[in-house]
Amino acid sequence: MVAAWRDGTDGVHMDRALAFARQGRGRTSPNPMVGAVVVSDTGSVVGSGFHARAGAAHAEVCALDAAGAAARGATLYCTLEPCAHQGRTGPCVARIAEAGIRRVVVAVGDPSPRVNGAGIAWLRQRGIQVDVGVRRAEAARLNEVFLTWAALGRPFVTLKIATSRDNRIAAGPGVRTQITGSAAAAAVHATRAEVDAVGVGSTTVLVDDPLLTARGARRRLPLTRVVFDRRLRTPPTAKMFGTLEAGPIVIMTTAAALGSQEPAADRLRAAGAALQPLETGAMAEVMQRLGASEITSLLLEGGTTVHRAAWSAGVVDRVQRYVAPVCLGARGVPWMDDGMSVAKLRDARVRRLGVDMLLEGHVQRLD
Ligand SMILES: NC(=O)c1ccc[n+]([C@@H]2O[C@H](COP(=O)([O-])OP(=O)(O)OC[C@H]3O[C@@H](n4cnc5c(N)ncnc54)[C@H](OP(=O)(O)O)[C@@H]3O)[C@@H](O)[C@H]2O)c1
Incomplete structure (x- = not known):
């Protein structure tokens, strides 16, 4: 042999x-x-x-x-x-x-x-x-997803963001802004169809009120939606609560918030949310809790605050940055600084999607 x-x-x-x-x-x-x-x-x-x-x-x-x-x-x-x-x-x-x-x-x-x-x-x-x-x-x-989860006990994390050419993710604070076109949206939905969970920060829920479902892409397993929300600011009227048939909605919060804001917690539970009490809600703790719940992959869709926290905690495995051919100017909400520029990613690739570009690559890998 x-x-x-x-x-x-x-x-x-x-x-x-x-x-x-x-x-x-x-x-x-x-x-x-x-x-x-x-x-x-x-x-x-x-x-x-x-x-x-x-x-x-x-x-x-x-x-x-x-x-x-x-x-x-x-x-x-x-x-x-x-x-x-x-x-x-x-x-x-x-x-x-x-x-x-x-x-x-x-x-x-x-x-x-x-x-x-x-x-x-x-x-x-x-x-x-x-x-x-x-x-x-x-x-x-x-099996990069499984190997990461099996070795580290946390999901394989992809940061996904849509930015303007001048690195803005919205036209201004509190302004819901559509940045990329239909081809990029289709690519995002295809990625959502492959991951165990999609995550966003509480401010993104308040500003964008997203559904966070995989639309137009075939998905066989439930898709968990994760909201990072230590103050329970998620509105129970958020549109995503109308999509529970797509999969559970989990709010990663703290035991202290649950204790001090019982009525808000009850309203969210009544809307269909599962509330996960954490000690601090720090990124590393959130990721370990998700891993323990058999979430092996997470598409972290923003905004900047949760992205920065994940990046600083060293839990990012892959970055997908969709770049639209527009500029939003100095009043726009900035994404992270160039700590995440594509040049710093291993195996960085560029793909054209309609008028937009997708820049993606791995941050760290186990092989
Ligand atoms: N262009 C795009 O692709 C895109 C995507 C998403 C969002 N956006 C835009 O981004 C903006 C929102 O971004 P943002 O940076 O202000 O807020 P964000 O990242 O959506 O949410 C931030 C909030 O997350 C909560 N959080 C919970 N756990 C956390 C942790 N471990 N570390 C850090 N934060 C944690 C914090 O509130 P607590 O302390 O209360 O928990 C924090 O205030 C909106 O304008 C939205 O439209 C754009």
Whole structure:
């Protein structure tokens, strides 16, 4: 099997497993997208599968079921380290050993506290050869959301903003301002369709009264809307409360605010909000609470105050800045200073969307 490394066969089979993994996109949260392929010792693909949704069979089990007796003596390619614990489904490593797999090729390890090398160690202890790292970068990119959440306990955070060319996000304080055009709006809705949650600061709710739903884009799971609001200023009449069928609305506030503003809290609960009492409501605490609620990805849509807080807390993974060909002038509300300029992002990219541009890139990555 050393030859497989040399002639690139492992890479070809792992590419196939990655293609299967992608079939779970948008459906598996809070689980990762995972694909698996079983290859006989003569090089034939005898089974393949992917993880379709949380609670469904893991990719390895699907591939082994498909392979049946042909799995004996074969190699299993997995895009993520197989689990060694009882979760929503049974441990995959036991199924792999039972099936008689001789070698397992893993693209990237699973940093979840319950796995974190235990799957690989379990297999090796039973004499199964395990090779790790084939297509590691591709697999890590595919599951950047899951790997961030599993390793750090917080969601993968994307800052999203629409600015004028002179870096303004509204024409003036308290002025609701449409900045970008329909192509940019469609791109935003497509991104909302892929994340677990969308978040905004309380001032944005007061000024813009947004729905925060994914419109015109197919979404399979509920979309959680998160409002950062330590003083309970969110109006119970906000339009988003008319969209609870799209997913829950969670207000991240403080225990002190709940204690001192009971009537406001009751009105928000009556409107359909879930109130999350935090100790301080600081960004790091909010993110850990969201992570504990299985929110693995958050699109933080502004405004500047919550963006700046997230940036300072070091919890931003990706930035998406839509830039419209207009200037709003000195009276406009500024976005952040150039601490977030695209030049400082890794893998910065520029895309034209109608008359607007999307500048995006990653701030930090685990791979
Ligand atoms: N162009 C765009 O894409 C876009 C997008 C969004 C918003 N906007 C515009 O941005 C403006 C609002 O921006 P903004 O900066 O004034 O307000 P904001 O970021 O929407 O909300 C700020 C509020 O969030 C609350 N908050 C809760 N937890 C926080 C935390 N951990 N850190 C920081 N703040 C926290 C604070 O109030 P508490 O202390 O009471 O909690 C704070 O006053 C509006 O004009 C809106 O139209 C534009």
